[in-house]
Amino acid sequence: MKPQESLTETSTLTREEEQAEVIRRLEEDIIFGRFAPGLRLVEDTLMQRYGASRHFVRQALFQLERQGIVLREKNIGATVRFYSAEEVRQIYEVREMLTRQAALMIALPAPASLIAQLNELQRQYCAKADAQDLRGIHEANDAFHVALFSACGNPYLVRSLQDYMNLTLPMRAKNLADKDGLALSRRQHELMIELLRGRDSWALAQLCVDHMQFSKADYLGRIAGDGGKR
Amino acid sequence: MKPQESLTETSTLTREEEQAEVIRRLEEDIIFGRFAPGLRLVEDTLMQRYGASRHFVRQALFQLERQGIVLREKNIGATVRFYSAEEVRQIYEVREMLTRQAALMIALPAPASLIAQLNELQRQYCAKADAQDLRGIHEANDAFHVALFSACGNPYLVRSLQDYMNLTLPMRAKNLADKDGLALSRRQHELMIELLRGRDSWALAQLCVDHMQFSKADYLGRIAGDGGKR
DNA sequence: TCAGGCGATATTATTGACAATAACGCGAGT
DNA sequence: ACTCGCGTTATTGTCAATAATATCGCCTGA
Secondary structure (H helix, E strand, O other): OOHHHHHOOOOOOOHHHHHHHHHHHHHHHHHOOOOOOOOEEOHHHHHHHHOOOHHHHHHHHHHHHHHOOEEEEOOOEEEEOOOOHHHHHHHHHHHHHHHHHHHHHOOOOOOHHHHHHHHHHHHHHHHHHHOOOHHHHHHHHHHHHHHHHHOOOOHHHHHHHHHHHHHOHHHHHHHHHOHHHHHHHHHHHHHHHHHHHOOOHHHHHHHHHHOOHHHHHHHHHHHHHOOOOO | OOHHHHHOOOOOOOHHHHHHHHHHHHHHHHHOOOOOOOOEEOHHHHHHHHOOOHHHHHHHHHHHHHHOOEEEEOOOEEEEOOOOHHHHHHHHHHHHHHHHHHHHHOOOOOOHHHHHHHHHHHHHHHHHHHOOOHHHHHHHHHHHHHHHHHOOOOHHHHHHHHHHHHHOHHHHHHHHHOHHHHHHHHHHHHHHHHHHHOOOHHHHHHHHHHOOHHHHHHHHHHHHHOOOOO
16 A cells, blocks of 8 residues: 555545546536626635635636636636627537537448447436436536547547537536436437438538537527626 | 836836746747757746746746647656647648638628738738748737638637647747748738638638648658657 | 725735655665 | 665645735815
């Protein structure tokens, strides 16, 4: 047994994990709406809330700023970022473009190994959905899409796609709790796997783009409701 | 007069500028080949070289890691990142795709104000080229392209495009010093402005993609020469 | 009553000291 | 001669104190 296992991990986790945990919890608080857009994220407050040192909280804020869900202004502080309808449309425009391109690059019919992998991920997704585990649903869902698009063969394209998936996280989060939206997503995932067995790349690409319309429309409807108040 | 102007700026620049300056110098040292790929970037060494505190050097390394030209490994240190031929092809594949899409989204014929702006930027580009100011050439060149693609109307697409421009910086740098490459670039820029006056979006898109082939091919040739040694 | 500045307070930014970690070399045992 | 383990060193990671900065309320003078 390594020495630090008995010493460091007795009560708490290693630092690297602690850092990841702070990021995870802050991200969760934001995307699941516990922290409303515009809310000030004061370092001291977060230090208390997550029981972490200023250093880690700082790092987390930097990371989430890069991810686009936190806004930091020099000498002023961090706030939960709000996206206007216009911005949402622009973000989705790029995301749809990248998605379509990646889908078209997937060689059809896809190898059995990929199908098997996606079936397994889809199984996990359904399990989390049944368990109503919000965080789990989101992670399983993203894992499914990353695995799917990785088949396009270009890791840089996948990375950019992931960037936009992270950026749209606040818009997609509400749908993870929605029963109808969840059922639709499930069916679409299964349809994607079906199409991977065929040769119609265009149908696959179109389905992938359609797949993101529900949450986009829903979010746009929601912020139109209160007129972009903040 | 504000108090800090006479106090802080007497001998040196303000902190924010200092941070930017460290990033700029480190980036320059890497892209212009003064720091070879694989070279270890020790914080203490850089602190001395740039006369900056550990904090700023650290930030710079983080920033350049995000930009993709520095590789950081936990508890090991930072090195100048090297890209294999395969990776370069993949990076350019995405960059070309984004470029084509952005170009196609520019409404033609373009407004006179855009043409005027680009003509001015092109003038500056030529001036820097004549002055053999490497850094200046690169900055003027990027400013030209950002201004051009901003006309596509989607700032997020422009940001992603900029990400890839930064990523390909080490590959493009050598061409800024090359007389023939520079002359070709100049002509292509002028041709772009010409095409903005017409209505042929496809020709413009194709020219923009062609515009990046020279440095890509050159870089691939160069690393094929020494067989991806490091 | 209102404009403007001044001080108090809240918050982030910076720093240098210190802790943790991994790479390296050296020496002992086989 | 070779390898395994241990101590040393080089390097990054973390922290808590301190400096810098912006915001807001209050007070004064016209």
